[in-house]
Amino acid sequence: MFGALFLNSSFLFGGGPDAGWFGYANLTSTQYSPGMRIDFWVLGLQILGVSSIAAALNFIVTIINLRAPGMSLMRMPLFTWMTFVTSFLLILAFPAITVGLVLLLFDRTFGTSFFNPAAGGDVLLWQHLFWIFGHPEVYILLLPGLGVISEVIPTFSRKPLFGYPFVVYSGILIAFLGFGVWAHHMFAVGLGPIGNTVFSATTMLIAIPTGVKIFNWIATMWGGSLRFKTPLYFAVGFIAMFIIGGLSGVMHSSAAADLQQTDSYFVVAHIHYVLFGGVIFALFSGIYYWFPKITGKMLSEGIGKAHFWLMLIAFNLTFFPQHYLGMHGMPRRTFTYQEGLGFEAMNLMSTIGSLVLGFSILIFLWNVFHSLRKGESAGPDPWGGATLEWAIDSPPPHYNFRVEPVVHSRDPLWVEGGLDVDVNDPTAPEPHMPSPSLWPCILAFGLLVVAIGAVSKTLPVVLAGAGVVVVAIYGWAFQPLER
């Protein structure tokens, strides 16, 4: 949170970062980007990197080591599985961007020449380091979404997930292959035919596990007793939009075709179909699905469906024309385009679409606001879900399960005898919780102070921040673990 605050505070002090999301060297050099914009970006991303790695380490250890009795890995809910895989991506991908950002920081702050071609530096090194992080990062965003869809579809089809092991292994395979495709973002820089061919092939391979998942979801719905509630609307919308994004992805996995498409609006259309049509639809599916569990209130179905239809139509209105704009040669990363090339009508469609898209998000916020005040009470299990979270109250008590459940199956609430203890037994003693600690927050605050010192180039502030970090580490390490 401190990292995001820091990054966004740059809009107040001298403007936001202005070198694109991949910040290619040497657009980020002090020569081409003076001022503090890029410094805010670099340091904000470093804080977020540290916090992401810390959280991911926490998830990994928790999922490996602290499962309920009987909860073998192959009985875990898919959402947990994908979080697990994502955590590995995080701890392995983030260090590459950390190093890239450190090199950039040294260039900008101390005057080294890592990305200065005049002194022998190599701007392509930044692109490699960035995309070794950047492509796994795409799957860091996507895999939890795939996990959400794999939870929602079985629940609303009243059928266990079709081919559970295939869905799990596909997720692992996507993550694994995700580390071997980074240079497909760099087909146009001239890596030579062998490099381009290898990265084309690995990129095409990723389509296989992704396709496997899509067929598994469709097969789960096939012959199920479907209940079309808002979460399923978003899940089905996700599948349809994600297929479109996946298809354009396969199109530019071919290096030869990509040379026509790179840096055009076609790529902008592709990324939005996978990132918005994919990740954001999955995110809303998950929010509508778990909102009752988290808050104890149902979100309104009527407003939810209005939100879905408006978002689906506006999304396609915004981004579908961009396929054509890109194919007709409209370059990306320009704030305007030449008149008289026939781009006007489709750009107008995009503009109208994006306004409606923003409005649909307002409808969602209204739904949240309205439902929190006047929503129906959810009860423990509004959807008839199969997984353990639906066995406890909504919102869950702070200790979650009063009695630790013993897991015998993948769908414990759907199977006879799946749950043989009363997990809410009020006579059972309240579980011990780890004592709350302020030290991690103080530690994070120390990192923020270091970053503020670094961005304003005042050494005493950096040292003060580092001092806070050290004190916090010792305070945390020596604090008793349990009350």
Place this chain on the structure above:
Amino acid sequence: MSETAAASAEMHHTSTGLPNRKLLMWAFIGSECMLFGSLIITYLVYRGRSIVGPYPEELLNIPFITVTTFVLLMSSLTMVLALAAVQRNDMRQGKLWLLMTALLGLVFLSGQVYEFSHFVHEGLGLTTNLFGASFFLLTGTHGAHVLVGVIWLLSLFVLAVGGRLTSANAETVEITGLYWHFVDVVWIVLFTIIYLLV
């Protein structure tokens, strides 16, 4: 780490039987491998691409670094001895070997400080050329890791002197050792690619 924490960590049942904190350290080491991997790649990419001197072959003093490398590798041995002593609750030996490990680490760091100041004296600064930048960043990052390890070991030593480190905390010493050995292994790689491949 206090007694209650260690005791409760032992009491907690885990799915794999491995202690949580040890698992955490292994996962963290995985992440660190990628960090050093990226730095090593950066160094290798820029090898021989400096356009002004001084160049590595003029500066690197292999016999001297071989000695400090030997010192650092010996500190892994004393780390093993420290853990073994703590595990059999021989705290007199445990204290001795913990302190020895930290001291050997400090000797290595002093060698690095000497090497760095020698290089600067010879005209190689951080911004002189690509060799300077990538060399100081790579070995400096490693040196910072050694420094963290030394502070960590000294903290354990202080706890042991105060009687607050016993065989009940052997796991803490073992995790410190995991980190320490990892830092040593990284140095073996750095020694090879920086000094032996010059």
